[in-house]
Amino acid sequence: MTEAQEVVADEASAASRLEEEGDVAADYLEELLDIADIDGDIDIEVRSGRTYISIVQEEGDDAALRELIGRKGDGLEALQELVRLAVLTSTGNRSRLVLDILGYRRGRTSELTRLAEDAVAQVKESGENVALEPMSAYERKIVHDVVAELGLQSASDGEGARRHVVVSVDA
Known part of the structure; x- marks a missing residue:
């Protein structure tokens, strides 16, 4: 395998890992939202070598999601760590994913x-x-x-x- 082929294979492997990370995180969050009876949609985006997960709400009352964000984003930070832990447990890989709720981080x-x-x-x-x-x-x-x-x-x-x-x- 040439050096160029190895680079392409490494990039494909990293992209696949990030997609898997996003899928695990989305499944975890969907289950959590279902348990808490909170409406929200999960968006996954991979960019710049990182997985970005957003919980959005198209319509309806977003008060419950705002409660998840917490004071000064403390709830959001805690939830992000739980999601990272779920990814680690499922994949064995440490995650650098970023979680956002209702565009708070933006x-x-x-x-x-x-x-x-x-x-x-x-x-x-x-x-x-x-x-x-x-x-x-x-x-x-x-x-x-x-x-x-x-x-x-x-x-x-x-x-x-x-x-x-x-x-x-x-x-």
């Missing part, structure tokens, strides 16, 4: 982008470091990426639930 990404842009502007204006609110690892990654794109440095500081991003001119 909206939060927009908020975090604005927050990071504001922090960068403040650091450039004052020359002082800016510490942001505590956030999850996923959210910190979004902020770090935005800050880097805008040419400044950022680092995570603190421990556990108090871990946050500090934006600075230099690290």
Whole structure:
């Protein structure tokens, strides 16, 4: 097998693994939603080497799904970890899948982008470091990426639930 054929085979294997991961996650979530008697549709998308699962609702009352998201997305984070654990148990593979409910993560990404842009502007204006609110690892990654794109440095500081991003001119 040539090197090019090996690369194609590896990519096909990875794509197959991600599709399997999505199927396992969707089955787990559908069963959970059925048990909780919550209406929701599951969308699966594979992009950039990651599986994205979304729970959406076409019509009707979305209050139960909003409850799943929880305060500041805590319920969503917990549910994502449970889904990842279900995938690990079923496939033996650690998952980096991302779960979203009712577009919460998409909206939060927009908020975090604005927050990071504001922090960068403040650091450039004052020359002082800016510490942001505590956030999850996923959210910190979004902020770090935005800050880097805008040419400044950022680092995570603190421990556990108090871990946050500090934006600075230099690290």
